[in-house]
Amino acid sequence: MCGIVGFVGNDRAIDFLIGGLEKLEYRGYDSAGIAVLNNNKFTVNKTTKRVADLKTKETEKLIGNLGIGHTRWATHGKPDLLNAHPHLSETQKFAVVHNGIIENYQSLKQELVAEGYTFKSETDTEVIAHLLEKYYKNDIKEAVKKTVDRLKGSYALGILCSDLPDCLIAVKNFSPLIIGVSENANVIASDITAIVPTTKKVIYLEDEQIAFIISHEIIITDKMGKPCKSEVSQIDWNVESAQKGGYDHFMLKEIMEQPNAIEQTIKNRIKQNEVYFEDFCIDEEKLKSFEKIQIIGCGSAYHAGVVGKYVFEEMLRIPTQVDIASEFRYSNPVINEKTLTIAISQSGETADTLAAIKEAQKRGSFVLSIVNVVGSSIAKASNGVLYTWAGPEISVATTKGYSTQLAVIYLFAVWAAKRLKTATKEELNAAVEELIKLPKLVKEALKCEKTIKETASKYKDAASVFYIGRNLDYAVSLEASLKLKEISYIHSEAYAAGELKHGTISLVQDNQLVVALCGVERLFEKMLSNIKEVKARGAVVFSCSEKANKQIEREAMINVYIPKTHNLFTASVEIIPFQLFAYYVAAAKGCDIDKPRNLAKSVTVE
Ligand code: BG6
Numbered sequence: 156m157c158g159i160v161g162f163v164g165n166d167r168a169i170d171f172l173i174g175g176l177e178k179l180e181y182r183g184y185d186s187a188g189i190a191v192l193n194n195n196k197f198t199v200n201k202t203t204k205r206v207a208d209l210k211t212k213e214t215e216k217l218i219g220n221l222g223i224g225h226t227r228w229a230t231h232g233k234p235d236l237l238n239a240h241p242h243l244s245e246t247q248k249f250a251v252v253h254n255g256i257i258e259n260y261q262s263l264k265q266e267l268v269a270e271g272y273t274f275k276s277e278t279d280t281e282v283i284a285h286l287l288e289k290y291y292k293n294d295i296k297e298a299v300k301k302t303v304d305r306l307k308g309s310y311a312l313g314i315l316c317s318d319l320p321d322c323l324i325a326v327k328n329f330s331p332l333i334i335g336v337s338e339n340a341n342v343i344a345s346d347i348t349a350i351v352p353t354t355k356k357v358i359y360l361e362d363e364q365i366a367f368i369i370s371h372e373i374i375i376t377d378k379m380g381k382p383c384k385s386e387v388s389q390i391d392w393n394v395e396s397a398q399k400g401g402y403d404h405f406m407l408k409e410i411m412e413q414p415n416a417i418e419q420t421i422k423n424r425i426k427q428n429e430v431y432f433e434d435f436c437i438d439e440e441k442l443k444s445f446e447k448i449q450i451i452g453c454g455s456a457y458h459a460g461v462v463g464k465y466v467f468e469e470m471l472r473i474p475t476q477v478d479i480a481s482e483f484r485y486s487n488p489v490i491n492e493k494t495l496t497i498a499i500s501q502s503g504e505t506a507d508t509l510a511a512i513k514e515a516q517k518r519g520s521f522v523l524s525i526v527n528v529v530g531s532s533i534a535k536a537s538n539g540v541l542y543t544w545a546g547p548e549i550s551v552a553t554t555k556g557y558s559t560q561l562a563v564i565y566l567f568a569v570w571a572a573k574r575l576k577t578a579t580k581e582e583l584n585a586a587v588e589e590l591i592k593l594p595k596l597v598k599e600a601l602k603c604e605k606t607i608k609e610t611a612s613k614y615k616d617a618a619s620v621f622y623i624g625r626n627l628d629y630a631v632s633l634e635a636s637l638k639l640k641e642i643s644y645i646h647s648e649a650y651a652a653g654e655l656k657h658g659t660i661s662l663v664q665d666n667q668l669v670v671a672l673c674g675v676e677r678l679f680e681k682m683l684s685n686i687k688e689v690k691a692r693g694a695v696v697f698s699c700s701e702k703a704n705k706q707i708e709r710e711a712m713i714n715v716y717i718p719k720t721h722n723l724f725t726a727s728v729e730i731i732p733f734q735l736f737a738y739y740v741a742a743a744k745g746c747d748i749d750k751p752r753n754l755a756k757s758v759t760v761e
Contacts, residue, residue, distance in 0.1 A: 156546035157240075157254040158182040158226035159332065160349050161313040163323040164340020164370045168222030169214055171342055175349030176206040176224045181398050181405075181549050182345060183228025185530065186239035189214065190250040191222035195317050197250050201239040220340075220370075221320060223313040225252035228547055229529035231260075232277030241313075242281045244288035245272055248317050251287070253280040254345055255309035255330035258423065263305060283312065291316070296380060299324060299365055303378050313343055323368040327360040334358040334366060334373060336387055341368045347390055348397040358385045404748045406550035406642070410734050411601065416545040416555040417727070418594040420562045428587050430570040436539025437495075437523065439574045445495040449488065449520065450477040451511045452499035453758070455553045458634040459525075459560040460499050462726045465627050469723055470568040470586075472577050480511040481761070492519035497567075500524065501548060501556035502757030503531025510761065512536050525563045527556055541567065550749045551756045552641045554734050557634060558597065561727050565590055568723070589721035599718040600731035607732055610697065610713050611739030617645055617668050621659075621694075622733075623652040623685060624672035631726045632672050635733030642751050643741035652685040665693035670733070673700040673707065674717060674725040686710045699732055701725075 158179025162168040172189045180187075188201035189209055198217055202208040206226060225240035232238035241250045257263070260279035263286065268274065272285040286305055291298035295316055309329035316322070325332055325343045335342040335350035335357055343366075344350050350357060358373070360366060364383055367374045375383045392401065402408040424431055448467050450460035460477040467475040478486070480498075484507065490496065496515040500508045503526040512522050512533065524537035527545050534540045543559035569586045572578040578586070614620070620639060622632035629651045636649035650659055652671070663669065669689045673682040683706055686696050690710055698711035701719045708714055717728040741748050 156182050157228050157345070158349070159252045159254050159311055159313050159343065159345045160224040161222070161252075161323045161325065161343040162340060163221050163321055163368055164337075164342075166220060166340060167218050168220050169217045171340070171353060172222050172224035173206060173209055173214070174352065175342070175344055176209070176226050178348040178352070178394060178398070179226050179345060180206055181547060183226045183547055185229050185234035185528070186227045186236070187225060188239045188241055189222060189224040190241040190243070190315065191217045191219040192315060192317060192320055193217060193219040195320065197243060197247060197315070197317060199241060199243065199250070201236050203234055203236060203239065221315060221323060223250060223252045223315055223323070230256060230542070230544060231279050233530040238276045238278050240278075240280060242276060242278065242284045244284040246288060248291070249284050249287040250315045251280060251284045252313040253283060254311045255328070256423070257282060257306055257310060258308035259306070287314065287316070293318070295319060295322070295324070296367070296376075299326065300378065300380050303365065311345060321369050325360060325366040325368060327364050328362050332360045334360060334368060336373065341370060341373060343368065346397060346400075347392060348394050351390070351392065351394050351397060355390050356387050357390055358387055403742070404550065404738070406552055406554065406738055406748050409548055409550055410554045410731075410738065412546070413555045413558045413731070414594040414598040414601075416559050417562045417597060419544040419546070420559040421566065421590055421593065424566055425587060425591060428584060429573070430566050430587065432541065432570060437521070441521070442571055442574050444493060445473065446493040447490065447495070448473050448475040449490050449494050449496045449515065450475065450499065451480045451483045451496065451508060451515070453480050453505050453507050455557045455634055455637060456499040456501060456505070456508070456560065458630065458637065459557055459564065460497070461630040461633060462561055462627060463497065463499075463564040465630060466564055466568050466723050470572045470578060471575055480505070481507040484511040484514045488514065488518065490515060490518050490520045492521070494520040496520040496522045498522055498524040498533060498537060499560050500533045501527045501543075501553050501560070503528040503533040504757045504759045505533070506759050506761050509533055509536060525560055527559065551751055551754045552638060552737070558727055558730065562590075562593065565724055586721055586723070589724055593720065593724060593727055596718045596720050596728050597731060600728040601735075603715050603732045604735055606715060607735040608739045611736055612743045614668055615643070615740050615743035619646040619648070619667070621663070621667065621669045622647065622649045622672065623655060623669060623689075625652050625678045625681060626675045627723070627725050628652075628672035628675050628678070628682070628729070631674070631729045631733070632670070634730055635670065635672070635737070638734055638737035639740060641754060642737055642748050643744055643746055644752070645740065652682060655685060655688065660688065660692065663689050663692040663694050667694045668697060669694040670697045670699070671711065672729060673698055674729040676701060676722065683707065683710065699729060
């Protein structure tokens with residue numbers, strides 16, 4: 156997810172561009188850049204630092220009143236000055252900024268290179284700048300129409316042409332793009348956060364629409380050039396709530412973004428019903444050389460790894476160990492070149508995980524990392540990386556980071572099972588079908604929000620909460636319990652349900668809230684007896700299972716149901732009610748949800 160801004164009007168463009176990019180930095184900040192038209196030439200300034208770094212003596216002097224800007228969240232190509240936007244065409248006649256993914260950029264790039272165009276970056280975006288030049292015969296509408304016709308995928312574009320000193324062009328398809336309308340200037344941005352300080356009158360561009368914006372007129376057409384009706388809306392959001400998409404906290408916004416984040420992570424990795432990793436670092440021969448999988452991570456990343464253990468052992472029949480990175484690195488681990496180490500990290504900067512990777516590599520192990528930040532330290536230190544494409548995660552307590560880590564774990568398991576022949580063709584097809592459905596199922600699971608919110612307000616003063624489960628349910632209970640502790644400060648413990656009777660059940664007394672996760676169907680009856688066990692000691696039970704069950708409704712006072720999915724993918728839907736439970740308990744307590752006390756989004760120190 157990146158941030159785009161554009162300006163055409165009576166004032167200097169640079170002030171809106173930089174001010175707008177600063178408001179959009181939460182959308183992506185691994186690099187940024189601006190282009191302003193001055194005397195029919197583009198002045199471009201880029202940085203791999205923060206947006207404020209764009210404020211230089213040179214940019215301060217830019218008086219041009221037409222410009223575009225961009226904050227990048229890298230998906231194709233590492234975050235560096237060559238890959239930072241805006242991208243210029245061959246003769247620097249066009250400047251382009253882009254948010255989204257051009258799925259057919261490689262074939263377009265090959266075509267353009269064959270025609271003599273030279274590429275400076277690794278990005279998909281640069282093909283757009285060259286296509287505009289290729290099709291431009293002094294008719295900008297024709298050039299834009301032909302270019303857009305060639306693009307497949309998601310894109311929000313800001314385009315400038317040095318022949319048109321007062322025309323800003325905007326194109327939208329799947330990625331968000333909004334026009335701000337005012338007497339003094341017309342602007343574009345990825346979301347209203349950047350527009351609100353300038354104007355509260357906006358036009359929401361629709362998919363496949365193209366806008367030709369000059370300071371006193373806006374022409375909107377469809378991709379065939381047919382004029383489209385548009386209406387100006389008045390917005391009443393302030394900047395703060397706009398950044399949160401209207402939610403009270405980034406955490407709730409990111410919980411709700413999970414279906415899309417999972418879809419972004421999965422969709423380009425399934426082709427013709429098979430899992431496909433582009434330029435993957437592991438081939439079949441190397442895969443077959445591994446006799447053990449070692450997973451490492453911290454916090455929620457570690458919890459995703461616990462899910463990974465169950466999934467890999469079930470699907471790949473390879474012994475899989477999962478360790479907390481800070482424990483692994485000092486344990487003199489028994490690993491070697493026959494061990495595949497999988498390091499999981501949202502930020503890609505967690506010091507303990509980075510150090511553990513080095514320990515694994517010292518012992519000859521091949522390290523594959525699952526990371527959300529392109530070009531991060533952990534991605535660079537690993538032998539190979541599979542990115543989650545969750546977009547920037549602002550809330551300290553991870554939600555979409557964790558769920559997209561699970562999605563990559565499932566993708567890798569299906570990819571490997573096919574090559575290791577540990578699953579039949581039917582089993583693989585069924586798993587891929589369920590993977591494709593996962594975003595919809597997670598969206599379905601989010602429907603429990605109202606029930607959860609009511610339940611949460613009843614338990615905001617609980618002294619402690621137990622989460623119990625078996626197998627994958629135990630793995631989810633670890634993450635459910637951590638969520639509650641992190642943001643509501645209520646003590647909580649996750650326990651393997653079968654282990655309760657060996658000690659911890661002594662803590663269960665009247666009105667103790669015990670959350671019983673019963674998503675693993677084959678262990679449902681076992682969980683039912685654990686529910687009876689704790690109820691007999693006075694516990695209040697909050698159950699979660701796949702189907703309405705008379706038995707469980709007799710025993711548990713609170714019941715939440717999750718959609719049925721592949722038995723190995725349960726964690727993705729089962730965590731949803733407990734992310735929401737933690738959120739609403741913390742909200743009822745008035746906690747600082749996005750920035751909980753004592754916590755950091757990424758702990759880059761040991
Ligand atoms: C903690 C975060 O500091 O680090 C957790 O608060 C996170 O949310 C953990 O799970 C690991 O971070 P990362 O970036 O390596 O996944």
